[in-house]
Amino acid sequence: MAARGRGQRTLSFTMETVKGDAPPPSVQQPTPVFPVMEQKPLPLTGGEEAEYLLALKQDFRGAMRNLPCFIQPLVTHRDVERYSDKYNRSEQMDKLLDWAPDWKRFPRELRVHVRKPARDSVSAAVQSPPPPQMKKKGVKDKEEVLLKLESLEKKEEQETSEDEEGETKKKQEEEEAEAEEEYDEEEFEEETDYIMSYFDNGEDFGGDSDDNMDEAIY
């Protein structure tokens, strides 16, 4: 509608010279958000068919929400800690694991190895490292391993923290425990006196290049 002003101006010029009648005044401001309509719209067609279609549509939408292809990111806003969060989160994780498409029909790079976090993980302080699981699956590519290590670490933290709760700790301490745990992990990982952050064991190397295996790594 940006051309409307322009169009009207040229029109008024032409029509004036041709006809001699006054053209309608041009509009100088944007139209109102809900303009008054001279003609009311027709009512919707009702009927059995329309109602059945409506029911089908709403059922379909509802069903799609429960399928594994409905992806909700795991991060949710935590305005107040709720007791039900513990149970809701595990529900979401189950849904992600549920769907196993035929990987032959997808390009290889899309394959996401989602594995169930170890239910029998050891005590809270020591995080059982992913490598034993890696060996079970037999993954050979180093970069894929590193990438999955990162994503798994995050998932395992959540899992192990949930397991902690199951034992005795209260929910309020979970936040602190998570923060503490990250710090504790580094210290406990090698059980040395040296601060882990000073030592770079090359784990981050190659993890940033994600998964594009074609890129040469210098």
Add this chain to the structure above:
Amino acid sequence: MTAQEVRLCGLLLREHFGEVVEKVGTHLLKSGAQNLRTIIHETGLSVDLVKKSLCVLVQHGASTFSSGRKGPGSPTEYHASCDRILRILRYPRYIYTAKTLYGDTGELIIEELLQRGHTMMSSTVKTVADRLTQNMAEGRTMDYSEVSSTFSKLVETHFLQRCPPLPRVGNKDSSAPSETPATPGTPAAPVNTAPPTPESFPECYKVPSVTLIGRGKRQLASEDGEEQRSAKRAKMDPETHGDEGIYWQVNFERFHLHFRDQTIISAVANKLDQTSSEIVRTMLRMSEVTTSPMATCTKPLSANEIFRSLPPSYNILRPILDQYLTLLVDDPMEFVGKAGESGGGMFVVNLHRALANLARATLESVVQERFGSRSARIFRLLLRKRHLEQKQVEDFAMIPAKEAKDMLYTLLSQNLVQLQEIPKTPDYAPSRTFYLYTVNQLPTARMLLQSCYKTVANLVERRLFETKESKRLLEKSQRIEAILASLQASGAEPEQLTEVEEMITAPEKQQLDTLRLHINKLDSAENQVDETIFLLESYINSTNASS
């Protein structure tokens, strides 16, 4: 894809697949074909989420992948298809059509396929049998063979088709020409050609010989735990039924042809009478298999053939049939045309012309509803007479000059009418130039189509807004319904039930009712606008095909 289409696609993806898929999908739509790395970088989402979203999009046919533009070594590229995502609006109509043609079984098969994208025949048959068994009376179960036969019927009538086998897009594999399933005879060029349509494969509509013996299982509430465990075990070792790797998808084009036929038949019924519509229905049914999807008109049918193929309930006499056919041919809507005199007269159904006329009627009706019947008269006049000066418009439409001028200006400002200048002198002096008003049907139809997309997007947004506003109330009512259901299942007393029901106060109930009413209205409005969208899209596609 226009901005309105992309916006609508985004909303549809959000409702059906979640916000993550929406983000990835809209990014692909806006920027064309991209490889995985770029998508991850530009959307800012985590790698896993992007991969999963792409899997979901490919699984549902909304996105395709191909090897990169720079040759076999470059990373795979993904394109999203706008048309395919817009089809989601029409899903209820597809399901309903399957129900009218093939009953509840057909309805559930199509619903399963639409929900899951590409699935195998065996898994679909099993799920559908289970669902049908759920709804049947106690003690009765649905046999797999019945569901399989309905499935085969759907495939025979081309409503379902096989997913085309994909070329191996491996970066490390050498692109072996024997693996690319191109039609025989094409050279082994780098895969830069358009993806092969499902129809280019000879086995597109062949039902595999599947060994499926069994009956649907009913899920009993008490055995829920066991069922889940046994279901998990079943997932661990899937039984093979002889159709591994053969995936099926819904053939939307076939459904569209069916809708087009239905629209023509109902238009004839509205304009003329029931018998004429039956005649046209017979003609279309006879030419179902012989007419190609892009054909301008059906193959000529002789009046004798039509007479023989009329349904037995319509025993009209032969001369009456001839009269009806003559009436149909003379009708200005040009649904039926005469193609010759042999065999008692050869008749065709003019498909493209019928679509054009139906689109024209839609445009006229839009103008009428928005601007009044006199503006509609001017519009129809301009459609018929092509180019008219302002004076001629006033004369032909029999509307006083001042009002005619106002209406013309309004239509012009809404871009429904265009002004064509024809100069008498090389300098476009206004006093020596003809100014002719004109209406171009095709561009106007395109404009209206975009406005329909915008309408549906607005309806969806409003619905989401209303739901969000009353989120707390909806959650509360859902909780109470769940409590009620569990109480009823465990057999509670009526006092407890009423007590729980009273947890929702009366004004809240009223609020819920109005909310429900609004949401239903918005949803049915979406369905109705989609009918207009279908008509306009078919018309525009038909002009693309013939030009």
